[in-house]
Amino acid sequence: MNTGYVPIVILGGLAGAFAVLSLAASALLRPKRYLPAKAAPYECGIEPVRLPKSERFPVKFYVVAMLFIIFDVEAIFLYPWAVAFRSLGLFGLVEMVVFIGLVFVAYLYVWQKGGLEWEGPERVRGDMEAGAYPALPPTVERSPGERPIAEPVPEPAGRRS
Numbered sequence: 001m002n003t004g005y006v007p008i009v010i011l012g013g014l015a016g017a018f019a020v021l022s023l024a025a026s027a028l029l030r031p032k033r034y035l036p037a038k039a040a041p042y043e044c045g046i047e048p049v050r051l052p053k054s055e056r057f058p059v060k061f062y063v064v065a066m067l068f069i070i071f072d073v074e075a076i077f078l079y080p081w082a083v084a085f086r087s088l089g090l091f092g093l094v095e096m097v098v099f100i101g102l103v104f105v106a107y108l109y110v111w112q113k114g115g116l117e118w119e120g121p122e123r124v125r126g127d128m129e130a131g132a133y134p135a136l137p138p139t140v141e142r143s144p145g146e147r148p149i150a151e152p153v154p155e156p157a158g159r160r161s
Helices: 002-029 060-076 078-083 085-112 122-129
Strands: none
Touching (some): 060 078, 060 085, 078 085
């Protein structure tokens, strides 16, 4: 009876030994030089700048991520049900209809509360249009599709109007 667990114990021992030996090998073989570039925030040479300094990172990103995880996990529950659908019968169908109904109600609630809208609140957009935030310098990276602010081109010295 105990022989059924021997392969599992051996596999666990091999996995533990692999983990310990991998950590030891990386500690022995890694470069020992300190490089200031590796200690820099992004290794790309651009200093992180938050403009304006009073603005906080929006929580909206985390809310959308949590909603994705919640609805993704709920969708994963559909696969075992679909596999065992014929053996569950009418009871399984009713239970899944109740489950999908609850997921749909949660989706409607999130939609009504504005959890699926990516744009910021109207107040922030109004402040941006009113010029409350300073213009970003041309060195700041922009999102795809945004063109950098063109710097004024100096006129040649020989051409005056």
